[in-house]
Amino acid sequence: MSNLFPTYSRWEIEPEWAEGSYLYGKDGKKYLDFTSGIGVNNLGHRPKVVQEAIQEQLDKFWHVSNLFPVELQEIAAGKLAPAAGMDLVFFCNSGAEANEAAIKLARKATGRKKIITFNQSFHGRTYATMSATGQDKIKKGFGPMLETFTYVPFNDLKALESEMNDEVAAVMLEVIQGEGGIFPATEEFLHGIEALCKQHGSLLILDEIQTGIGRTGKPFAFQHFDLKPDIVSVAKGLGNGLPIGAIIGRKELKDVFGPGSHGTTFGGNPLSVASSIATMNMIFDEEFLTEVNKKAEFLKINLKKNLSSLTNVKDIRGLGFMIGIEVTEGVSEILKSLRISGIIVLSAGENVVRLLPPLTATIEEIRTGIEIITNVLSERN
Template sequence: MSSLFPTYSRWEIEPDWAEGSIMYGKDGKKYLDYTSGIGVCNLGHRPKVVEEAIQEQLKKFWHVSNLFPVEIQETAAAKLAQAAEMDLVFFSNSGAEANEAAIKLSRKATGRSKIITFNQSFHGRTYATMSATGQDKIKHGFGPMLETFIYVPFNDLAALKEVMSDEVAAVMLEVIQGEGGIHPASKEFLDGVEALCKEYGSLLVIDEIQTGIGRTGKPFAFQHYGLKPDIVSVAKGLGSGLPIGGIIAKGNLKDVFGPGSHGTTFGGNPLSVSSALATMDAIFQDSFLAEVNEKADFFRAALEENLLPLPNVNEIRGIGMMIGIEINQNVPDLLKNLRSNGFIALPAGENVIRLLPPLTTTKSELEEAIDILTKVLTQNLGAAV
C-alpha cells in the first residue's frame, strides 16, 4: 500500500532514465516523451547547460533566505523582465503561487476586489487560484469558493463588456487555454480585453504558466498579439524541472509590493534561479526561437496532412509547440494505446490530445511522433464515442 495520497491517476510507466525527448521506463522500454513534464522540460530532459549551472551553484550555497541580496536573483529577474518588455519580478515556487501573487498585487494596487476570469480556464489549485479557475470539476467537495471572481465565456467580448465595471481589479486570462482544451484566444478578443481594462482602470493579468518561456515560438504567447499586460505569471518551463515560478509586472506597481507586503521562504531559491537563468539564456535567443518556429510549422502541417482526413479527428489547433488534437473518441484509452506504441502525450479538456514536445526535439522525432499518432488513430477508427 502506498503512503501517498491518491490524488493522481498514475500511468503504467515508471521512469528510470531520461534525456532530451526520450524516456526509458523501468521495464526497459523506450518512449518518445511529448509531455515535457506537462510543459516544464522545454529544453528536454536534463539539458546539459542547465545541469552545469545547477552544479556550479551547488558548490556555493543552496539556501540563505530572501533576507539577503542574491546576485543571481537580480540577474535572472533582469533577464526575465527584459524578455517580457516589463520591469519587475517576484520569484515564487510554482505557478499557483505566481497566480496568488498576481491576484494579491491586482487587488492591492487597485483597491478593488473583483477579478474576471473565463470559463474553462485553469489557474491553479490553491484556494484563490482554484476560485479563479473556470472549471467546476476541480472545485467539487471543497465548499464555497471566493465570491469575488466572475466567470465569462472565453473569446466572447460582448459577455465581458456586460460585467466590466469600476469595481473590477483585473481581468485574468490565458492567451491559449491549456488545461481547458488548447483554445487560442482571437486577436480581436484580446485587443478588446486590453481596451476594456484601460477604459475601467483594471489591470490586465496574463497567465503564461504553460504558454511562456518559448513554448509558442516567442518568449511569451502574449507577444504574438502585441499586448501590453500589467502582470504576467510564469512557472513550468522557467526552471527546466526545478521548482520556480514568478510574476513579471510593470514598474508603476513597484511600491504596491513593498517590504512586508508579500513573501516566500523558498521562492527565488539559488538552485532554482540558476536553472532558470541557464534555461532563459538558451531559449531567449533569436536563432533558437527561429528553429522552434520552423519545427513547429513542419509539425503542424504534417499533423494536418496526416490526421485531419481521419473521421475520428475533428480539429487541430494551437500555436508553436503547444498543439491540441480534438478527437471524437475516449482520450484516456487512446493515450494508453499511444504509450504502448512508445509515445507519451497528455489530455486537455474532455476530448483533446495535448502535445507539448521539448523545444529541442528533432525533425526525425517529430516524424516518428506523426507516424505513431497516425497509426494509432487509424487503428482506432471504429472506437468513436
C-alpha cells in the first residue's frame, strides 16, 4: 500500500531521466514530452544554463529566510517587472499562492470584497483560489466557498456589464482559459473588461500562471492585446521546474503591501530565484521569442492541415505553444494511445487534447509530434 494520499490519477510511465524535449521511462522507452511538466519546463528538461545557475547558488546557500536582503530577488524582480511593463514583484512558491496574493492585494487596495471571475476558469486549489475558480467539480465536497466571488460567462461582455458596480474590487481572468479547455479571450472582450474596471475603479488581475513566460510567443499573453493590468500572477514556467510563483503589480500598489501585510517562509528561495533569472535571460530574448513564434505557427498550421478532414476533430485553437484539439469523445483513451505511440500530452477538460511543447522544441521534434497525433486520431476517426 502506498503511503501517499491518492490525490492524483497516475499515468503508467515512471520517469527515469529527462533531457531537452524527451523523457525516458523506467520501462526503457523514450517519450516526446509535449506537457512540459504542465507548462513548467518551457526550456525543456535540464537546460544547461539553468542547471549551472542552480548549482552555482547551491554552492553558496540554499535558504536564509526573507528577514535578509537577497540580491538575487532584486535581480529577478528587475527582469520580471519590466518584461511585463510593470513595477513591483512579490515572490512566492506556486501559482495558487500567487493568486492568493493577488486576491489579498486587490481587496486591501480597494477596500472592497467582491471579485468577478469567469465560468470554466481555474485559479488554484486553496480556499480563496478554489472559490475564484468557475468550475464546480473543483469545489465538490469542500463545503461553502468564500461568498465574495461572482462568476459570469467567458467572452460575454454584456454579462460582465450586468455584474459590474462600484463594489467590485477586481475582475480576475486568464487570457486563455487553460484547464477549462484552451479558450482564448477575444480582443473586444479583454478591452471591454479593461474599460469597465477603469470606469468602476476596480483592479484588473490577469492570471498568467500557464500563459506567461513565453508560452504564447510573448513574455506574457496579455501583451498580444496591449492591455495594462494592475496585477499579474505568474508561476509554472518562471523557474523551469523549480517551485516559484510571483505577482507583478503597479507602483501605485506599493504601500498596500507594506511590512507585515503578506509574507512567505520559502517564497523567493535563492535556488528558485537563480533558476528564474537564467530562465528569463533566455526566454525574454527577442530573437528567442521570434523563433518560438515561427515554430508555434508551424505547429498550428500543420495540425490544421493534417486534422481538418477528420470527423472526430471539432476544433483546433490556442495561441503560441498552447494548443487545444477538441475532439468528439473523452480524451483519456486518446492520451493513453499517444503515450503508447511515444508522445506525452495533456487533457483540458473532458474532450480537449492539450499540447504544451517546450519552447525549445525543434521543428523536427514538432513534426514528429504532429505525425504521431495525426496517426492516433486517424485510427480513431
